[in-house]
Amino acid sequence: MKLTRRQFLKFGGATALLVSGRLPTPALAAPRPAKVRWTKETATICPYCAVGCGIIVGVANSKVVNTEGDPDHPINRGALCSKGSSVSQLANSRQRITKPMYRAPGSNKWKEVSWDWALDEIAKRVKETRDATWVEKDVKGRLARRTEGLASVGSAALDNEECSLLVKALRGLGVVYLEHQARICHSSTVAALAESFGRGAMTNHWIDIKNSDAILIMGSNAAEQHPISFHWVTKAIEHGATLISVDPRFTRTSSKAHIYAPMRAGADIALLGGMVKYILDNNLYHREYVVEHTNAPLLIDPKFKFSDGLFSGYNPSKRKYDKSTWAYQTDSNGVPLRDTSLQDPHCVFQLLRKHYSRYDVDTVSQITGTSKETLIKVYKDYAATGAPDKVGTIMYAMGWTQHTYGTQIIRASAIVQLLLGNIGRAGGGVNALRGESNVQGSTDHCLLFHILPGYLKTPRTSDETLDRYLKHYTPASSDPKSANWWQHYPEYAVSLLKWMYGKNATPENEFGYQLMPKIDDETNYSWLALFEAMYAGRIKGFFAWGQNPAVSGANANMARKAMENLDWMVAVNLWDTETSSFWQRPGVNPADVKTEVFLLPAAVSVEKEGSITNSGRWAQWRWKAVKPLGDSKPDSWIMNQLMIRVRKLYQADPGPDPEPVVKLAWNYGPGEVDTRQVAREVNGWAVGDVKDNKGNVIVPAGKQVKNFTQLRADGSTACANWLYSGSYNEDGNMMARRDNTDYHPASIGLYSKWSWAWPVNRRIIYNRASCNIKGEPFDPKRFVIRWNGKRWEGDVPDGGWPPGAKHSFIMKPEGYARIFGAGRADGPFPEHYEPWESPVKNILHPDQSTDPAFKIWKSEMDRKGDPKKYPIVGTTFRLTEHWQSGAMTRNLPWLVEMQPDMFVEMSPELAAEKGIKNGGKVIVESARGSIEAVALVTRRLQPFRLDGHLVHQVAMPWHWGYKGLTTGGSANVLTPPVGDANTMIPETKAFLCDVRKA
Amino acid sequence: MSVGMLIDLTKCIGCRGCQIACKQWNELPAEKTHNRGSYENPPKLSDKTWTYITFHEIADGSRVTWVFAKDGCRHCLEPSCASACIVGALHKRPDGAVVYNAHKCIGCRYCEMACPFGIPAFQWEKPVPYIQKCTFCEDRLDQGEEPACAKTCPTGAIEFGERNDLLQTAHARMKERPDKYVNHIYGEKEVGGTSVMYLSSVPFNKLGFPTYGPEPLPRYAHIAMNAVPPTIGVVTVLMGGVYWIIKRRDKMMSQETDGVTEPTEKEG
Numbered sequence A: 001m002k003l004t005r006r007q008f009l010k011f012g013g014a015t016a017l018l019v020s021g022r023l024p025t026p027a028l029a030a031p032r033p034a035k036v037r038w039t040k041e042t043a044t045i046c047p048y049c050a051v052g053c054g055i056i057v058g059v060a061n062s063k064v065v066n067t068e069g070d071p072d073h074p075i076n077r078g079a080l081c082s083k084g085s086s087v088s089q090l091a092n093s094r095q096r097i098t099k100p101m102y103r104a105p106g107s108n109k110w111k112e113v114s115w116d117w118a119l120d121e122i123a124k125r126v127k128e129t130r131d132a133t134w135v136e137k138d139v140k141g142r143l144a145r146r147t148e149g150l151a152s153v154g155s156a157a158l159d160n161e162e163c164s165l166l167v168k169a170l171r172g173l174g175v176v177y178l179e180h181q182a183r184i185c186h187s188s189t190v191a192a193l194a195e196s197f198g199r200g201a202m203t204n205h206w207i208d209i210k211n212s213d214a215i216l217i218m219g220s221n222a223a224e225q226h227p228i229s230f231h232w233v234t235k236a237i238e239h240g241a242t243l244i245s246v247d248p249r250f251t252r253t254s255s256k257a258h259i260y261a262p263m264r265a266g267a268d269i270a271l272l273g274g275m276v277k278y279i280l281d282n283n284l285y286h287r288e289y290v291v292e293h294t295n296a297p298l299l300i301d302p303k304f305k306f307s308d309g310l311f312s313g314y315n316p317s318k319r320k321y322d323k324s325t326w327a328y329q330t331d332s333n334g335v336p337l338r339d340t341s342l343q344d345p346h347c348v349f350q351l352l353r354k355h356y357s358r359y360d361v362d363t364v365s366q367i368t369g370t371s372k373e374t375l376i377k378v379y380k381d382y383a384a385t386g387a388p389d390k391v392g393t394i395m396y397a398m399g400w401t402q403h404t405y406g407t408q409i410i411r412a413s414a415i416v417q418l419l420l421g422n423i424g425r426a427g428g429g430v431n432a433l434r435g436e437s438n439v440q441g442s443t444d445h446c447l448l449f450h451i452l453p454g455y456l457k458t459p460r461t462s463d464e465t466l467d468r469y470l471k472h473y474t475p476a477s478s479d480p481k482s483a484n485w486w487q488h489y490p491e492y493a494v495s496l497l498k499w500m501y502g503k504n505a506t507p508e509n510e511f512g513y514q515l516m517p518k519i520d521d522e523t524n525y526s527w528l529a530l531f532e533a534m535y536a537g538r539i540k541g542f543f544a545w546g547q548n549p550a551v552s553g554a555n556a557n558m559a560r561k562a563m564e565n566l567d568w569m570v571a572v573n574l575w576d577t578e579t580s581s582f583w584q585r586p587g588v589n590p591a592d593v594k595t596e597v598f599l600l601p602a603a604v605s606v607e608k609e610g611s612i613t614n615s616g617r618w619a620q621w622r623w624k625a626v627k628p629l630g631d632s633k634p635d636s637w638i639m640n641q642l643m644i645r646v647r648k649l650y651q652a653d654p655g656p657d658p659e660p661v662v663k664l665a666w667n668y669g670p671g672e673v674d675t676r677q678v679a680r681e682v683n684g685w686a687v688g689d690v691k692d693n694k695g696n697v698i699v700p701a702g703k704q705v706k707n708f709t710q711l712r713a714d715g716s717t718a719c720a721n722w723l724y725s726g727s728y729n730e731d732g733n734m735m736a737r738r739d740n741t742d743y744h745p746a747s748i749g750l751y752s753k754w755s756w757a758w759p760v761n762r763r764i765i766y767n768r769a770s771c772n773i774k775g776e777p778f779d780p781k782r783f784v785i786r787w788n789g790k791r792w793e794g795d796v797p798d799g800g801w802p803p804g805a806k807h808s809f810i811m812k813p814e815g816y817a818r819i820f821g822a823g824r825a826d827g828p829f830p831e832h833y834e835p836w837e838s839p840v841k842n843i844l845h846p847d848q849s850t851d852p853a854f855k856i857w858k859s860e861m862d863r864k865g866d867p868k869k870y871p872i873v874g875t876t877f878r879l880t881e882h883w884q885s886g887a888m889t890r891n892l893p894w895l896v897e898m899q900p901d902m903f904v905e906m907s908p909e910l911a912a913e914k915g916i917k918n919g920g921k922v923i924v925e926s927a928r929g930s931i932e933a934v935a936l937v938t939r940r941l942q943p944f945r946l947d948g949h950l951v952h953q954v955a956m957p958w959h960w961g962y963k964g965l966t967t968g969g970s971a972n973v974l975t976p977p978v979g980d981a982n983t984m985i986p987e988t989k990a991f992l993c994d995v996r997k998a
Numbered sequence B: 001m002s003v004g005m006l007i008d009l010t011k012c013i014g015c016r017g018c019q020i021a022c023k024q025w026n027e028l029p030a031e032k033t034h035n036r037g038s039y040e041n042p043p044k045l046s047d048k049t050w051t052y053i054t055f056h057e058i059a060d061g062s063r064v065t066w067v068f069a070k071d072g073c074r075h076c077l078e079p080s081c082a083s084a085c086i087v088g089a090l091h092k093r094p095d096g097a098v099v100y101n102a103h104k105c106i107g108c109r110y111c112e113m114a115c116p117f118g119i120p121a122f123q124w125e126k127p128v129p130y131i132q133k134c135t136f137c138e139d140r141l142d143q144g145e146e147p148a149c150a151k152t153c154p155t156g157a158i159e160f161g162e163r164n165d166l167l168q169t170a171h172a173r174m175k176e177r178p179d180k181y182v183n184h185i186y187g188e189k190e191v192g193g194t195s196v197m198y199l200s201s202v203p204f205n206k207l208g209f210p211t212y213g214p215e216p217l218p219r220y221a222h223i224a225m226n227a228v229p230p231t232i233g234v235v236t237v238l239m240g241g242v243y244w245i246i247k248r249r250d251k252m253m254s255q256e257t258d259g260v261t262e263p264t265e266k267e268g
Helices: A003-020 A082-090 A113-130 A160-173 A180-184 A187-196 A206-213 A229-238 A268-281 A285-292 A348-359 A361-368 A374-384 A404-421 A439-444 A465-472 A485-504 A506-516 A527-535 A556-563 A635-653 A675-683 A894-896 A908-914 B017-026 B080-086 B108-114 B148-152 B163-176 B216-228 B228-255 B263-267
Strands: A040-044 A055-059 A065-067 A101-103 A132-138 A145-151 A176-181 A216-220 A242-247 A259-262 A392-396 A431-432 A542-546 A567-571 A596-601 A608-614 A619-623 A697-699 A785-787 A792-794 A870-876 A905-908 A919-924 A929-937 A944-946 A948-952 A954-958 A990-998 B003-010 B051-060 B063-071 B090-092 B099-100 B158-164 B196-199
Touching: A055 A082, A065 A082, A065 A527, A065 A944, A065 B017, A082 A894, A113 A132, A113 A145, A113 A542, A113 A567, A113 A596, A113 A635, A113 B017, A145 A160, A145 A506, A145 A527, A160 A176, A160 A439, A160 A485, A160 A635, A160 A675, A176 A527, A180 A187, A180 A439, A187 A431, A206 A229, A206 A392, A216 A229, A216 A374, A229 A242, A229 A908, A242 A374, A259 A374, A268 A348, A268 A361, A268 A374, A268 A404, A285 A404, A285 A527, A285 A944, A361 A635, A361 A944, A374 A392, A392 A404, A404 A431, A431 B196, A439 A608, A465 A485, A465 B017, A485 A506, A485 A697, A506 A792, A675 B163, A785 A905, A894 B017, A908 A929, A908 A990, B017 B148, B080 B090, B080 B108, B080 B216, B148 B158, B158 B163
Parallel strands: A145 A176, A145 A542, A216 A242, A216 A392, A242 A259, A392 A431, A542 A567, A567 A596, A870 A954, A905 A929, B003 B196
Antiparallel strands: A040 A055, A055 A065, A101 A596, A132 A145, A608 A619, A785 A792, A870 A990, A905 A954, A919 A929, A919 A990, A944 A948, B003 B158, B051 B063, B090 B099
């Protein structure tokens, strides 16, 4: 028998004391010997937020005995926050499930089962459900080849290679209800940033924050959610930067800010619109940048209008715009007309001025509740970065994304940054702070219904042939100076098909295009729609990979209820979560729930090998430190075993349409998946000889392509994700690089040989805009790239063309960043709308109070709150000490110790009105449900006076649920079932509720 | 030459990485806590919690500030705990760390009473209880590593180094930004000086830091020491009784399935 030191002392030590009256021997009682030297050390990346901190895992006797910050890692330099510091407890947790489990219909308990049994049974269910719900053709007789009876969510917790496999498996099975965390955390980011600049990701990266002169943190609480970002925020402050925090609550971020501006939750566009007006009125914009790099000089159709809260072309019955007037005026060649004097009344610049002329400080103050003095302070300090040699950054997260107009809030910030000339610059950018370790990667691999890896479009039934599909999504430009990078769409799409179907993808069969599931033109299959369909009983089988929608989705009661309508569910997780145990949630009799549930134990990050992509687009490799705990298995193994079994079933009994499944290129071996092989597939390789346009072989068959410039549309290359092409080429695994030297001549902290960043290891995207059209940097001291007469120096440029040869925003067909963004559903300029549930009318246009284009659901669970009954503005937030739905933190004793109970923050004024005492129990209720919480009465919250009304706010963390070491009410029980007009990300950051003493 | 820590509260974001890094390195279990209307938890230092962050909301008119302060052993230059220890179980190492040798301890808890900062904590739940406190991560110092809390601090609020260098840094920072810092390095002079020192933007008494003069406290310990001979017999008898009670409770506790304890605790 082996005893730990502590056990020995308890057991033997006490005996010694009693028998001899002496204390334990010095050898036993001395401090623990130096453990670092005992151990094998492995590098990994933290599995919590998306800062991507390095962790050293110390292993002794095949067990994780120590985890601490990796001192060589350029981002965290040895530091870790409280979650990162607790990873050893995660690896060893006894709360983890270590055996496959099964819950029979109506049963009230789990039963341990074997992997073989579980996988065989799940494979059978998959086939049965797929075959029973198969849609071969749509009503118009066009090929659909999809199932709407299977759904899958997750996961940002998977490695990139696993995401890639999962996409292949699910698309191969014809699944179209395919969603994950990205939908509900940053989908509006992708819609806004891709529209504005061309790519849907954080523009800069964590270390780059140090280069800023002004940092606006709004819609984010970075000090709490991304604590290591504050290493770099603190560095910037030490160099003289101003930190501005705009937040409904005074947070740990606000505690470090020079300016704190309290703002009513949901009023962000008003505040930012006021900033646009301030910049224009005071001529603080960066004129050369605005003229050369944005669409401000471009002329818009004179018929374009905005009045009474609506842009031209609105159809109220469809809640949709006809966007034909939101278009550029063009010359006879189709090149947009420009007025570089910015004077033409139809140029974007003048339209912008007119649009925001209504956003004066008085009006903004009445909407936001922020004092005029504070607003002006914020505007003045931030707008100062419009000077060419000054730069400001914006850090935001869910406070912006989760609104019915979330995309437009982010668009507003993009406009501010473009006016100030802050995009593409060191210390600048619109920095979407992503909250899960690989949510950037899982987004890039597009575990989302509407896109395929690398942000290619999911085919729709109207895209009947490959040719039509490619024409539909490949933009054209007549401007010779537009790089129009998406002109390469066919190369990426065909390479993707070659990866999907291998030898079964030939020029003769449109590279297997007809094997792909096609979604209906008019149907939305996103998160809210998925749970509506599940609630309506249309979805029969459901996978939840590392995701816990019973806690994380808006209107959680509906999601939980919807799960009861499933025939079967497969939950793949480290823990038994609220989702896997939905059938034994409080108030439910398990006997009434007929859903079969399979719970499969997954390996934790240190138990497998693969890459994850942080918020700054760095794909970093994680090495395996220990074997998976008990019988748990890497997700890649589970996917592989499942697909092997499903394919076998289809070979034995073809059913209605086996072809898409059996023709899938699924060659990942019989056992453990070699994730390096998958990573090489993600990079892309030559299937046949790849030739240049002169016919010379540039990549011989079988070799890895260098990057996406070597991908071809002729079937000679296969690539699982063109964006990651270059990550694992013939030079090796670039994501595993660990050279922490800053090679940039101006030491702006790019660390270009540490890991690998998409695209093509470019660390700051849109960097051509950091220079004027002569290639001279606006800020020579902190230049990103500069032209030395022959070539660009510094970061990998956004295209190697000489300065002035091409417009700087190469992903947009017109070549300019969009201040006027015609591609969005609810308007080319952001306009202030009230949340779906608001205590006040929109004072700008009371008859069009809310966003005109988001979808309103109509089931009996989709209830809207009346302000008379629910007068208080509610919002949700995250804590440093917990994470997401809490599964990964409410199961760790150290983190539970720090934040043991669900609570709700409120002002002393509200507490006094309701007779609530700090620390007392309260009920928070909305039209959807009610929860109990501890009242945290704090002056960090304050009531607002809005247009004469006194409005109270409460704020709640959303980490709690009914499983784990600490249980409590889920804030998402309260949140509303409506989503953004562009992406349907739910509006969880501003809703109505009431609060009372419990 | 002796090491120290400079804790600049103006840089602390209250992430509590230090609080967990300490537990992680020193293998300390979690405590059972509940939300008392504050983020602060556990409520105080204990044998299981050697350092923690205290949260202070300070209202100044309509303006609110939120200050986070790390509490834990200050590693006094002249530690009164060591002076009070009748068996020499506590001592200050030449490098500055005030450490504890369980082998010598008789569990009299004089150190607890002598400490001006309320640091040493008794293992009430153990059959063979020890005094527990921050060791300055002496096992890390011995390997040339900085203490776990300092290493993990994201913003550099906890700086580890030679005490004299840190003092210079602190003075330079105050001189450069007199508008930002109160003119006080807590620990520079208090109780004769401590190895752990603080800078703050708000007066230390508002953060619950006790006010002490520059006089070292060990002389108070001598007063306590005089009480030793008559007490020792009583202590012996009492300890026997206490042990019996604790052992019984421990046995009962081990039968509970309270999850909020470290797994190894359950193995006992």
